[in-house]
Amino acid sequence: MSNQESNKIIVIGGGYAGLRTVERLSKNPNNEIILFDKNPYHFMQTDVYDLIANENDFAQVSVDLFTFCMGFDDNVVFYKREITNIDFKNKKIITPIQRYSYDYLVIAVGSRTKFMPSIPGLREYAYGIKALHRAMYFKQKFEMSLFNKVEEGGTYCTPINIIIAGAGLSGVEIAAQMASFSIEFYNRNNFICRKLNIVVINAGKTILKGMDKLLVERSEKRLSELKIVVKHERKVVGLTEKNVTLSDGEVLPMDFMIFAGGVEPNGLVYELDLVKNKDAYIVTNEFFQVPQYNEVFAIGDCTTIYNDGKAVSPTADVAEQMAELCSKNISNLILKKPLIKHNIKSRGVLIALGRGYAVSKLFGIYFKGYMAYKVKKIVEKVYAKRLDYRSSRGCRKIFDT
Ligand SMILES: Cc1cc2nc3c(=O)[nH]c(=O)nc-3n(C[C@H](O)[C@H](O)[C@H](O)COP(=O)(O)OP(=O)(O)OC[C@H]3O[C@@H](n4cnc5c(N)ncnc54)[C@H](O)[C@@H]3O)c2cc1C
Numbered sequence: 001m002s003n004q005e006s007n008k009i010i011v012i013g014g015g016y017a018g019l020r021t022v023e024r025l026s027k028n029p030n031n032e033i034i035l036f037d038k039n040p041y042h043f044m045q046t047d048v049y050d051l052i053a054n055e056n057d058f059a060q061v062s063v064d065l066f067t068f069c070m071g072f073d074d075n076v077v078f079y080k081r082e083i084t085n086i087d088f089k090n091k092k093i094i095t096p097i098q099r100y101s102y103d104y105l106v107i108a109v110g111s112r113t114k115f116m117p118s119i120p121g122l123r124e125y126a127y128g129i130k131a132l133h134r135a136m137y138f139k140q141k142f143e144m145s146l147f148n149k150v151e152e153g154g155t156y157c158t159p160i161n162i163i164i165a166g167a168g169l170s171g172v173e174i175a176a177q178m179a180s181f182s183i184e185f186y187n188r189n190n191f192i193c194r195k196l197n198i199v200v201i202n203a204g205k206t207i208l209k210g211m212d213k214l215l216v217e218r219s220e221k222r223l224s225e226l227k228i229v230v231k232h233e234r235k236v237v238g239l240t241e242k243n244v245t246l247s248d249g250e251v252l253p254m255d256f257m258i259f260a261g262g263v264e265p266n267g268l269v270y271e272l273d274l275v276k277n278k279d280a281y282i283v284t285n286e287f288f289q290v291p292q293y294n295e296v297f298a299i300g301d302c303t304t305i306y307n308d309g310k311a312v313s314p315t316a317d318v319a320e321q322m323a324e325l326c327s328k329n330i331s332n333l334i335l336k337k338p339l340i341k342h343n344i345k346s347r348g349v350l351i352a353l354g355r356g357y358a359v360s361k362l363f364g365i366y367f368k369g370y371m372a373y374k375v376k377k378i379v380e381k382v383y384a385k386r387l388d389y390r391s392s393r394g395c396r397k398i399f400d401t
Pocket of ligand 1: 012013014015016017018036037038039041042043045046047048049081082083084108109110111129130169170171173266267268299300301302314315316317318319350
């Protein structure tokens, strides 16, 4: 640390936005950064489809935040704590154990599955995939169901009925991955019983609302090739242990259901005395500051940003771009330089649609099939490698001392 007075910066949330902020701000040795997360790991949600299809194990979709932060020079530390509130007037964050002061604060707590209380049975019988423990639990349930069918083989053959509510990026990717995994599973082992019914329930007229038309068409074609049934313009209105009722009155048999039909900001946001929009997301200005406090920034999925008057879809790519600009703006604030307005747009979309197949649009260019899948894998690998480098460095520091 240099002789200059240090800047105490707190980052809440070790997701895509939080980690990129830490990486960028750590470059100034006068920044003293504390990263807080309620979990001890970073969860790579973008790779969860591979976790469910057994191509990745949980170690490959998570990064230890202790060793990650140890991997920096000595100006970054990690505390595993859940932040329960923030005292903005006195510049302190509140945890169940103690309060911590900051000069600058970045709120990057992301979003969570919104289990609507108006849908009876949703909380009890549906799985979410936005948290690692839920994704792991679901993966085990999926594998166990396939195994149970193996045991049944040759005697009787009842189908496994999987319902996915929500046809956004996560619902579509998971549906395609499960279908393609089970096809390979049955083929490889020549099982007699091969019945896996996957039904996606979609409130809109097409899947992947708001996305590029050609990507939507290609994705719909692929889902149909994988024998996934999509029921458009319907919603789930109730669940029991064995079935799902839709808004048009249809009742579908269900072994398990994934709910990917709605998200809301993570719990902390509801506690904060800040301006929020109608969906409860934190409102920020074009520099990502909250309106009341210049030193407080909010980025990633816990906010909504607009470009040309249209809401920008919340993705890891957008969260990282926000983090980069937010870090620059904090540095400018420290140096009393003018802040930079955002002009963030999605740089591209990569949609995994089963083993070895994806559709994508990157910097305006379309890809599909194995080529797009390879590009997605490269993007994921580059991201993981960067974090891995930092964690290995941290690990060496711990074991060499
Ligand atoms: C299945 C699935 C597939 C996806 N695929 C893609 C894709 O292919 N490409 C893409 O760009 N995006 C994809 N996304 C979206 C992407 O994962 C999110 O946009 C991204 O995670 C947002 O980053 P974030 O940093 O805002 O939030 P997160 O990554 O959700 O991180 C938030 C962090 O805050 C922590 N936290 C929350 N509350 C507290 C608290 N009170 N105290 C302390 N810590 C707290 C959480 O533990 C978490 O670590 C996908 C999402 C899902 C679910």
